[in-house]
Amino acid sequence: xxxxxxxxxxxxxxxxxxxxxxxxxxxxxxxxxxxxxxxxxxxxxxxxxxxxxxxxxxxxxxxxxxxxxxxxxxxxxxxxxxxxxxxxxxxxxxxxxxxxxxxxxxxxxxxxxxxxxxxxxxxxxxxxxxxxxxxxxxxxxxxxxxxxxxxxxxxxxxxxxxxxxxxxxxxxxxxxxxxxxxxxxxxxxxxxxxxxxxxxxxxxxxxxxxxxxxxxxxxxxxxxxxxxxxxxxxxxxxxxxxxxxxxxxxxxxxxxxxxxxxxxxxxxxxxxxxxxxxxxxxxxxxxxxxxxxxxxxxxxxxxxxxxxxxxxxxxxxxxxxxxxxxxxxxxxxxxxxxxxxxxxxxxxxxxxxxxxxxxxxxxxxxxxxxxxxxxxxxxxxxxxxxxxxxxxxxxxxxxxxxxxxxxxxxxxxxxxxxxxxxxxxxxxxxxxxxxxxxxxxxx
Numbered sequence: 154x155x156x157x158x159x160x161x162x163x164x165x166x167x168x169x170x171x172x173x174x175x176x177x178x179x180x181x182x183x184x185x186x187x188x189x190x191x192x193x194x195x196x197x198x199x200x201x202x203x204x205x206x207x208x209x210x211x212x213x214x215x216x217x218x219x220x221x222x223x224x225x226x227x228x229x230x231x232x233x234x235x236x237x238x239x240x241x242x243x244x245x246x247x248x249x250x251x252x253x254x255x256x257x258x259x260x261x262x263x264x265x266x267x268x269x270x271x272x273x274x275x276x277x278x279x280x281x282x283x284x285x286x287x288x289x290x291x292x293x294x295x296x297x298x299x300x301x302x303x304x305x306x307x308x309x310x311x312x313x314x315x316x317x318x319x320x321x322x323x324x325x326x327x328x329x330x331x332x333x334x335x336x337x338x339x340x341x342x343x344x345x346x347x348x349x350x351x352x353x354x355x356x357x358x359x360x361x362x363x364x365x366x367x368x369x370x371x372x373x374x375x376x377x378x379x380x381x382x383x384x385x386x387x388x389x390x391x392x393x394x395x396x397x398x399x400x401x402x403x404x405x406x407x408x409x410x411x412x413x414x415x416x417x418x419x420x421x422x423x424x425x426x427x428x429x430x431x432x433x434x435x436x437x438x439x440x441x442x443x444x445x446x447x448x449x450x451x452x453x454x455x456x457x458x459x460x461x462x463x464x465x466x467x468x469x470x471x472x473x474x475x476x477x478x479x480x481x482x483x484x485x486x487x488x489x490x491x492x493x494x495x496x497x498x499x500x501x502x503x504x505x506x507x508x509x510x511x512x513x514x515x516x517x518x519x520x521x522x523x524x525x526x527x528x529x530x531x532x533x534x535x536x537x538x539x540x541x542x543x544x545x546x547x548x549x550x551x552x553x554x555x556x557x558x559x560x561x562x563x564x565x566x567x568x569x570x571x572x573x574x575x576x577x578x579x580x581x582x583x584x585x586x587x588x589x590x591x592x593x594x595x596x
Contacts, residue, residue: 156234157184157245166245167237168195170227171263171373172202173565173572174451175502176595179249190247196224202251202262203568206452206595207579211571216261225251225259232370238335239381246339248370260562263504264366270512270560271365278414281511282491283368284361288403288499289379290396291325291353292389294593297586299396301353302388314350314400321348322355328386332357335378341371350464351400361408365507372405372503380594392499393592394450395457402458403499404465407510408483410491420490426473427482427490434492435471435480436524437517438510442469442479442496444554445509446540447547447573449497453580454592456544458498461533466495468537470528477532479540496540500596505569512560548573 157163166187169179178201182190200216202225210217227249237244251259258265274281293302293310301310304324315321322329329346336343342360349356359375362368376392383390395402411419411434420431450459458465464476472478481493492514497506516522528535541547551557552570561569580588 157187160236160243160245162243163245164242166234166247168227168229168247168249170202170249170251171502171504172204173261173263173502173505173569174204174206174596175263175373175376175504176204176206176208177377178202178204184245187245187247190249191229194226194228194252195249196226198222199225199251199259199261202259203572205572205575205579206591211568211575214568214571216568224254226254226256227251230264230366230370232367235339235374236335237381238331238338239378239385248374260564261568263502263508263565264369266561266565267366267369267504267508267511269562270508270515273515274411274511279419280363280412281365282361282363282410282412283365283507283511284359284408285368285372285503286356286358286404286406286408287372287375287392288349288354288356288405289390289392290351290403291328291355291383292391292396292593294389299589305386312352314352314354315348316350318348322346328383331386332379332382335382336375339374339378341375341378343375349401351397351402354400354403363412365511369503369507376503389593391593391596393589393596394452394455394498394500396589396593398457401464404458404495405497405499405501405503405506407494407497407507408491409494409510409514410489411514418488418490420492421487423487425487430518431482431490431492432524433517433520433522434514435482435517436522437515437520438480438492438494438513439469439471439524440522441509441513441516441554441556441560443538443541444550444557445513445560446496447551447569448505448509449501450544450547451502451573452500452592452596453544453576453588455498455500456542459540459542465498466532467540468532468535469540470532470535470537471524472528472532475528475532478528479532482527500592509560513556516556516559544573544577548577
């Protein structure tokens with residue numbers, strides 16, 4: 154509430170939680186009535202965090218008619234208020250998450266799912282350190298064909314990819330300056346920006362956090378901010394996995410290490426190769442990859458990105474300093490030894506993604522798993538076990554997995570499966586253009 158006192162110009166607030174697809178669901182409240190959100194919380198149905206990508210109820214879900222579509226209790230997260238710089242009127246955003254009326258965390262809330270995994274680390278005296286790298290396209294979607302927006306500086310459209318091009322960054326300098334200013338206002342630790350391989354494609358890294366929940370919050374809020382701010386500049390920004398058939402897609406790479414109770418990185422043994430615990434974590438992540446692909450590739454369009462020779466992994470393997478592998482151990486000083494998980498698309502729910510990665514790594518550590526030898530050379534050219542190649546294959550692997558059952562609670566698993574199966578059914582009725590229009594803004 155101190156934030157509102159410091160910003161008397163704010164007349165309205167938004168309260169928002171992430172649903173299973175990472176879409177923000179919530180309410181608009183006059184600022185003068187916002188105090189009761191902290192004392193009493195707010196309410197909306199449990200089913201709201203389990204809507205499909207169109208925002209429709211899941212047919213035959215027990216959360217809808219069978220239960221009377223009853224309410225959950227939503228309380229503010231520890232994040233507190235922040236501005237919404239993409240809106241013309243001064244507005245405060247208050248992230249919330251869902252509980253039962255008796256105060257128990259709601260298992261179907263993606264943020265609660267991540268909190269549950271983090272609690273398992275805490276119980277072992279461990280702290281995950283997490284950073285994300287988010288790729289997105291700036292797009293002119295005003296016509297039937299997606300195009301790169303004209304540069305505000307020159308008025309020209311750059312039709313090709315310009316990897317690490319300062320010219321591409323400079324062409325949209327007004328947007329990026331506003332974006333960094335907004336990230337500072339929202340306490341999102343945006344670090345380096347680069348241009349990527351696709352036309353109008355960029356990547357921004359978010360600084361590592363010793364709080365996995367904040368790292369996921371940062372990624373979720375960053376996606377919301379980028380999409381909202383781009384519209385104020387006259388174009389769209391999209392994290393959809395593959396908006397252009399002929400260009401690489403958007404990924405969301407995740408780097409993580411784990412600290413012990415003394416703050417020491419358990420992946421570091423002083424060597425270039427890293428510790429046995431690093432290899433345990435790698436093995437857990439690799440073992441869970443087929444079953445968790447649905448989390449990393451949750452939409453129909455996601456599987457357009459996961460194809461050979463496209464800068465996205467397809468085989469299940471790991472390597473040192475090799476970007477063709479699903480898991481990469483970046484070159485670094487020993488104290489910064491970490492794992493880079495490269496499978497997820499930009500279209501993921503960050504809470505579920507980080508929960509799946511950290512949950513799998515912990516299983517590898519708990520079970521003392523050992524990976525095969527690291528790859529050398531081009532992973533695409535090697536005979537490796539493959540990720541599920543289709544949406545249906547990924548759904549089936551997720552449904553049948555004993556490893557997924559150790560990471561997520563049964564209610565979330567069932568809700569996610571019902572959601573994805575409904576989306577598969579209705580997505581078949583859409584043309585490719587209609588799918589693109591749907592995913593462009595929602596994911």
